[in-house]
Amino acid sequence: MTDGAHGTDGATYAWAPPEPAKRKNRSGLWIGIPAGATAVALIAASLVLIAPGASVAGVQIGGLTAGAAAQAISSRLAQTTVQVESPAGEVTVTGADLGATVDAAALADKAFADNPMWKPSSWFPQGTGVAIQVNAAAAATALRERAPGTYRAPVDATVAYDAASQTYVTTAAEAGEGIDVAAVTAALQSAFDAGKTSTTVDAELVPVEAPVSTEEADAAVATLNGILDSAGFYVGDERTVAVDRATAASWLTVTPDGKGDFAISADAAAIQKAVDGLAGSVNRAAVNADVIVDTGGEVIKTLTEGKTGRALGDTAGVADAFARQLAEGNGKFALAVTETPFETTKTERRIEVNLSTQTTTLWQNGQVYRTYTISSGAGDHATHTGEFRIGWKTAMQDMGCVPGYDYCTKDVPWVAYFNGDEGFHGTYWHNNFGTPMSHGCINMTISAAKELYDWAYRGTQVSVHY
Structure with missing residues (x-):
């Protein structure tokens, strides 16, 4: 096929090139892209701005992010100046x-939460006040450095x-x-407000x-003196080895921290050194008890107090443990001991007065101990x-030598009453x-009365009968 065609008249004709297709107008699209992006950016910004x-x-802080707002609040406070008229003259200090x-971060977060930019109804809110916290020690130091003449140290x-x-x-x-x-x-x-x-x-x-203070x-001082009052090594409730106050104090060191605490070590x-000598004071053999009882077995007199025997246990670590305890304010150290029980000897005693036979008999453990002839x-x-x-x-x-009695006998010896004025x-x-x-009364010879007086303790039973 050629680029042309022959007509009937012998003329040659060429094809006209086709008309190019009309291009679409896209200028509106290109113009619209920047405007849309700006709108999206503004919307996004409104979601994080106050x-x-x-x-x-x-x-x-309007138009700022919470972070920027917090920085602005803190910066303003730090830079705020106070001119102090003091007895030493003029002193200027800043918030810093x-x-x-x-708490600037919390304040800024709350400001955004209450008044976000995306919420037009929250625009131009009433300002918020806030309580300032001042470091009293830092403030006192700053004022002291700038006006030393006004300061006298406590x-x-x-x-x-x-x-x-x-x-x-x-x-004090x-x-x-x-x-x-x-x-x-x-x-x-x-x-600042x-x-x-x-x-x-x-x-x-x-x-x-x-x-x-x-x-x-x-x-x-109360804690330390409490230690001195009670310092010692204990077996049960007994302070078996006391530590004298001067020695206990020599063990202690008191270190103040300058803030009101006194550490004890x-x-x-x-x-x-004290632990090394404990055995001689703690160890002992058992001591048996010796008591006088009535016919019911009740003790009326203890002649010898019973004591358990005891042997000191292992003392390794006692000194370190006591040191730790003293540091906590406790001066009573409980010792570990092995105890041996004591035995008790009971002697039953009672007195019988027979008015028919005019005798007094002392009974001991069910046996006659003494019998005396008396006058009742x-x-x-x-x-x-x-x-x-x-x-x-x-x-x-002296007996009867007061009003109401019809007799007076001087210097009556070895008197043991059992029923009012009868004895x-x-x-x-x-x-x-x-x-x-x-x-x-029961009249006895002086020697017999002395023997009964020494033998019969208070509480001894007396039975009088015919």
């Missing part, structure tokens, strides 16, 4: 100097052992003096309390029968034993 007009303590802080309370009284004692704290940190803090707070970057305040001098030292090596009460003064017990005893007494006693004014002769 609404316009928002503020915290006068710091404008005073150690002032706020004196901490101290603790020391007094050898004369053998006790720990407190030296003394307050110092310095610029009123509270007034400076209040001025900073007021300026008002959105001001500087302010002025008149500050007086006020007492500056010592870091270590008298009360804190007193508490430490103890020298285990020094304690070991005569006539209207007959000795009363019954079951009694020895009560009050006296080695010598056993020695008799020097007659020797007619075996016949009722007395005003109710």
Whole structure:
């Protein structure tokens, strides 16, 4: 096929090139892409930005992210200045100097949560106030450095052992003096709330309390003296080996931390010297008990106190353990011992008075110990029968020599009462034993009365009968 064709008239014709297709107009698309991207970006930004007009303590944070807002809040507080008029002249400090802080991150997060940019109804909210926290120690240091003439340092309370009284004692704290940190803090707070970057305040001098108070030292002294009061090695509740106060104090070291705490430590090596000598004081053989009882087995007199035998256990580690215990304020160290029980010997005693035979018999363990011929009460003064017990005893007494009695006998020896004013006693004014002769008492020879007096303890049973 050629590029042309022959007509009937012999002329040659060429094909006209085809008309190019009309191109589509895409200019609107290209123009629209930047505008759409901008809109998307604005929407995205509104999701992380704080609404316009928002503020915290006068710091404008509208249009900022929470992070940027937190930085702005902290920066403003740090840079806020307070001009202090003090007795030493003019002093200028910043929020940063005073150690002032706020929880800026939390404030910014809350501002965004309450007033996000994507929510037009939250735009231009009312400003938010916030409480400033000031580091009192940092503030006092800053003011002291800038106006040293206004500062007098406080004196901490101290603790020391007094050898004369053998006790720990407190030296009381003394307050110092310095610029009123509270007034400076209040001025900073007021300026920050008002959105001001500087302010002025008149500050007086006020007492500056010592870091270590008298009360804190007193508490430490009470603990230390409690250790001295009870220091020793114990077996049960018995302080078997006491540690004298001076020795216990020599074991202890008291270290204050300057903030009110007094750490106690103890020298285990020094304690070991005491531990080395424990066996001689702790070990002992059992001591058997010896007691007098009535017919019911009740003890009326202990002649010998029973004691368990004991042997000290392993003392390895005792010194270190006691040192740790002393550091905790406990001066009572419990020793491990092996105990041997004691035995008890019981002796039963009772007295029998037979008015028919005019005898008094001492019974011991069911056997007759002694029998004496006596003189009991005569006539209207007959000795009363019954079951009694020895009560009050006296080695010598005047009898009847008071109003109401029709007799007076001086220096009556070895008196042991069993029923009111009836009792056993020695008799020097007659020797007619075996016949009722007395005003109710049991008359005995002086030697017999002395033997009964020594043998019969208070509580001994007395049976009087015919």
